[in-house]
Amino acid sequence: MPKSKRDRAVTLSKTKKKGREHKENIVNSIREAVEQYNSIYVFSFENMRNLKFKQFREQLKSTSRFFLGSNKVMQVALGRSDSDEIRTGLHKVSKLLRGDAGLCVTNMSKEEAQRIFNEYEDYDFARTGSIATETVELKEGPLDQFTHEMEPFLRKQGMPVRLNKGVVELVGDFVVCEEGKPISPESSRILRLMDMKMATFKLNLICRWSPEDFELYQEGLEGSDIESA
Structure with missing residues (x-):
């Protein structure tokens, strides 16, 4: 009797992991973007929804680029200290890439970027493990x-x-x-x-950098939080 195809062993050894080349591509993309755009924002996010974020990003593609992923890789791209930062003051931005965070490099004016981020929120169904907002x-x-x-x-x-x-x-x-x-x-x-719907997908601005200045948007982030670590 021929052996059933269902009995074949399946190996996962051929699955490719994101390695050094992938990380280097991200680093290079961020560094190129820093040179092409006027300002950089660090933002945090709550209740991330990939499709909704993709739609948000698509609306701003003419003026902005977004980067999400490993905070350490993004920190390396910007520089983690004043000795290896790629632009003056960017190590301050790097220190604020913690937890659920991302980068936005943009040509939008400061006022427009603040308005768009502050006004954006979208509601969705809560996932398992989310905290109920009401009984x-x-x-x-x-x-x-x-x-x-x-x-x-x-x-x-x-x-x-x-x-x-x-x-x-x-x-x-x-x-x-x-x-x-x-x-x-x-x-x-x-x-x-x-x-x-009990989940609110929000994007919160943490800081803004430009060649002229650096601004913190969230209270409780002291200077020592930036210069340490």
């Missing part, structure tokens, strides 16, 4: 927002439901999520069915 509780009784075909799925999510004459009915009060607590996988699915 959602369903009361005992009919759930008219759900069709009868959804009853088995709702039961699998832990909801005490049954069908009563073709109507989904909750047989007891049920707390979907509690404010300030992590959202479970089941709660995430239920909130999506209820069309309740």
Whole structure:
């Protein structure tokens, strides 16, 4: 009997990791961009959504370039001290690339960049592990927002439901999520069915650099935070 193709071993050894060449390309791209654009911003992000960020970036492609990825690689590109920075003062920008952060190099005016970043926010469904922004509780009784075909799925999510004459009915009060607590996988699915969006995708400016000046936008970032580390 011929051997089933399903029984073939699959090797992952051919999977290529992003190595030195990839990092060098990023470093070179950032350094080229620094020479081509007027100013640089470090921004942080909350509840990143790749598609929404791609759309935001696309809107500004005529004036700006964005870089996300390894903070260490971006720091190397800019220079981590005054002895290896590629432009005067850029080591201050490098020190602020921490956590969920990115770079924006742009020809936008300072006022326009601040307005666009400060005004931008987009709502989306919360993912598993996100912190609930409010308590959602369903009361005992009919759930008219759900069709009868959804009853088995709702039961699998832990909801005490049954069908009563073709109507989904909750047989007891049920707390979907509690404010300030992590959202479970089941709660995430239920909130999506209820069309309740608890995640806000935001971009927050941290600092701005130009050949003429350097500005911090977030309170609590002291000079020692920049010059140390």
